[in-house]
Structure formats: C-alpha cells, structure tokens
Amino acid sequence: MVLFSNLRVWDIEKREFVKQDLDFQKDDSIIKTFATEIDASELIAIPPLVDIHVHFREPGYEHKENMLSGAKAALSSGIFTVLEMPNTNPITDSVNTILQKKKLAEKQNYVKLLVASAITEKNYNELDEINVHADAYKVFMSESFGNLSVSYETIENSLVKLESIESSKPIFFHAEDPKILEISKSHSSHNKRRPPEAEANAIQQVLSWALDFPKLKFHITHVSSGLSLRILELSKHTNVTLDTCPRYIYFNQTSGVEDKLNQVNPPLRDRIDSDLLLKSLATGLIDMVSSDHSPHTLEEKLTKSVSGMPGVQELVPSILSLLNKGEIEWDRVIEALYSFPSALLNLPKIDLTQNMIILNMSDPVTITKNWVKSKAGWSPFEKQLLVGHMLYAVKEGKIVYETEN
Numbered sequence: 001m002v003l004f005s006n007l008r009v010w011d012i013e014k015r016e017f018v019k020q021d022l023d024f025q026k027d028d029s030i031i032k033t034f035a036t037e038i039d040a041s042e043l044i045a046i047p048p049l050v051d052i053h054v055h056f057r058e059p060g061y062e063h064k065e066n067m068l069s070g071a072k073a074a075l076s077s078g079i080f081t082v083l084e085m086p087n088t089n090p091i092t093d094s095v096n097t098i099l100q101k102k103k104l105a106e107k108q109n110y111v112k113l114l115v116a117s118a119i120t121e122k123n124y125n126e127l128d129e130i131n132v133h134a135d136a137y138k139v140f141m142s143e144s145f146g147n148l149s150v151s152y153e154t155i156e157n158s159l160v161k162l163e164s165i166e167s168s169k170p171i172f173f174h175a176e177d178p179k180i181l182e183i184s185k186s187h188s189s190h191n192k193r194r195p196p197e198a199e200a201n202a203i204q205q206v207l208s209w210a211l212d213f214p215k216l217k218f219h220i221t222h223v224s225s226g227l228s229l230r231i232l233e234l235s236k237h238t239n240v241t242l243d244t245c246p247r248y249i250y251f252n253q254t255s256g257v258e259d260k261l262n263q264v265n266p267p268l269r270d271r272i273d274s275d276l277l278l279k280s281l282a283t284g285l286i287d288m289v290s291s292d293h294s295p296h297t298l299e300e301k302l303t304k305s306v307s308g309m310p311g312v313q314e315l316v317p318s319i320l321s322l323l324n325k326g327e328i329e330w331d332r333v334i335e336a337l338y339s340f341p342s343a344l345l346n347l348p349k350i351d352l353t354q355n356m357i358i359l360n361m362s363d364p365v366t367i368t369k370n371w372v373k374s375k376a377g378w379s380p381f382e383k384q385l386l387v388g389h390m391l392y393a394v395k396e397g398k399i400v401y402e403t404e405n
C-alpha cells in the first residue's frame with residue numbers, strides 16, 4: 001500500500017478541493033515506487049479525464065500512430081477514456097469495422113477506447129444495427145483527411161433514422177460547409193481555402209437540424225472561430241454541445257507553430273479568435289475541450305501538406321497551464337474534461353474515491369520531442385512551458401501508472 005498524505009482531492013459535489021489521506025494498492029509489475037508514504041501536500045487529485053476526439057490511426061496508418069502508442073500517450077497525461085474517430089482504413093462505418101476496431105483496442109489496457117462510426121452515403125439503412133455497437137457518430141460535412149464527406153440529404157435521412165430508433169449516441173459534426181470550401185479552393189493558402197464562413201455556415205445548418213430533431217444529441221467538435229461563437233451565443237439549443245481544442249487557443253496564423261506544421265482542419269485563425277475561444281471556454285459557452293489528436297509524422301508534415309497534428313498528451317497540461325495563469329477556473333476544467341464528456345458519451349458512473357489522477361501543479365516541464373509519446377514524434381507545443389503533469393494514475397483503488405523521472 002502507498003499512503004498519500006495531505007492530498008488535496010477535488011470533490012465533485014462541493015466543487016472544491018478537500019484535504020485527505022488516501023491509501024492505494026499498487027500494481028507491482030508496473031510501479032517501481034518503494035515508498036509506503038508520500039507527502040502529497042504539494043499534489044492534487046482530480047477525476048480521470050476524457051478526450052472525446054482522437055485519431056489513433058489504426059487500422060491503416062500505423063506508421064503515424066497505433067492503439068498502443070496513442071493510448072499510452074493519453075494515459076500518461078491523465079486521460080482514461082478516449083473516443084476514436086472513424087477515418088481509418090478501412091473506414092469505421094459498419095458493425096464489422098466497429099467490432100474490428102474494438103478488438104484492436106484490446107491490445108492495450110491503458111485507456112478505455114470508445115468507437116465512433118462514420119455516417120456515410122451507404123450506411124444509413126444499417127444504423128439500427130450500428131447503433132448497438134457504436135459509441136458515437138461522426139459526420140464530416142465536407143472533405144478532410146480520409147475522404148468521408150457526406151451529402152446534406154444523406155445526413156438528414158440518417159437523422160430521421162436515428163430519431164426513429166431513439167438513439168442516445170452523440171452525433172459529432174466536423175462543421176465546414178462544402179459549398180464554401182468549393183468556391184474558396186483556388187486560394188493559395190490553406191486557411192483561405194477553409195474560411196471561417198465555412199464553419200459558421202455549417203454550424204447554422206447543424207443548429208437547424210438540432211431544432212428539427214430535438215431528442216438527438218448534437219455535438220459540434222473543434223469550434224475554431226469567433227464568427228461561429230457569435231452565432232452559437234444567440235442560438236445554441238439545449239441538445240447541442242461544443243468543444244474546441246487547445247491548438248486553436250494557443251496558436252493562430254501569426255503565432256505558435258511553424259508554417260508547414262500548422263496545417264489543420266478547420267485551420268488556425270487569428271489571434272482574436274484564440275482569445276474569444278478561451279473566453280467562451282472559461283464562461284461555458286464552449287462546454288468541453290478535446291485534443292483532435294490527429295498525428296502525422298514530421299516528414300509527412302514537411303513534405304506532403306497533410307492536415308492534422310498530435311495533441312492527446314498535451315490536452316491536459318495545456319488546459320491546466322491556462323488555469324495556472326488564471327484564465328479558467330477549476331470547476332470549468334473538471335466540467336470540460338470530465339463531467340460533460342462523460343455525460344455526452346453516456347459513460348457509466350465511476351467511484352471517484354477509487355479512480356483519480358494525481359498531479360503536480362508546481363513543476364513546469366518544457367515540451368520537447370523527447371517528452372512526446374505519440375509515434376508522430378513531435379509536438380506543436382515544443383518549447384512551451386506547461387504545468388499540470390500527472391504523477392500517478394489510480395484505477396479501481398490501485399496505482400496503475402507512475403511517471404518515470
């Protein structure tokens with residue numbers, strides 16, 4: 001047993017930290033700590049976190065990432081549950097491909113991996129069977145990595161079907177309007193080819209569907225622009241939730257990531273957008289954060305102009321670093337990375353006295369390639385000084401992970 005004395009533990013009902021002495025068993029095959037008592041007065045414990053948007057690239061693109069490497073990166077920063085997106089090869093859009101991916105996920109036990117099914121031109125007739133196995137749906141309203149865009153007519157047919165079977169699974173929207181992307185495609189720069197109007201228009205469309213299908217759960221993922229926030233401020237319905245990603249808060253067209261590495265969909269915007277996203281996350285207009293961990297190798301990024309960047313390992317420390325600067329409160333961080341994602345994904349209640357992550361908030365680490373666990377081998381956050389690194393993960397009363405120093 002290991003005793004953590006004077007540990008400040010987040011109390012989910014009281015919405016504050018409460019000092020406690022906690023005893024946990026340890027998995028001796030993994031944990032090397034010999035200490036039986038740890039002075040935890042400088043540490044904090046919060047619930048195990050959830051990342052609702054990752055691409056672990058398996059099957060099909062295992063040179064970029066696989067279940068094992070992605071899951072290890074996630075757990076090492078305090079994430080116990082992830083939702084894996086369907087643009088793999090094969091695409092996850094049938095009972096078979098969902099079960100195949102769940103089987104692949106069994107190769108690791110670092111995280112619980114949930115599987116999102118794509119909604120495609122051909123699968124809406126099978127949604128009743130798919131709904132039994134899929135944990136969520138993903139709708140690509142326009143082209144992105146993996147060519148999964150689907151017509152608005154098919155989306156509507158699928159929503160009718162999901163409503164008729166009373167689906168409680170959240171429907172994730174990559175919101176960029178294909179018509180606006182089409183008329184913008186001759187621009188020379190990536191961000192001009194995918195303007196904020198494309199996202200704003202697509203969001204208006206999702207909001208109108210949300211009104212038409214009030215019992216379905218609509219989730220707009222990776223909101224990137226201030227223009228979208230203006231619309232959402234006025235008409236975010238109760239069956240709509242939102243997330244943004246740290247990359248849109250930390251980086252923009254003028255700062256942050258070097259040119260060839262910064263290409264993502266939707267693109268990085270302007271500094272004002274980053275500021276508005278942070279403010280909206282802090283106030284709760286944006287419910288949650290996700291990483292949209294979408295790794296490519298450094299060589300691919302430098303030579304092929306592919307969209308996406310890693311982020312699952314950076315998600316927690318990047319948000320906790322914003323907290324450390326006073327930009328966002330603990331209550332919102334726990335909602336954005338635990339309570340709201342758990343509700344969105346219909347996760348079963350867990351015993352928070354037996355499941356937690358123990359963090360150090362006063363030991364900043366400069367992000368380097370060496371720190372990165374993703375197979376991508378690089379991070380857009382390199383050279384950033386981040387706090388909020390996990391030291392121990394406790395699952396079912398047992399320490400199952402300790403950060404190696």
Ligand SMILES: [Zn+2]
Nearest residue numbers: 053085292294
């Ligand atoms: Zn994504």
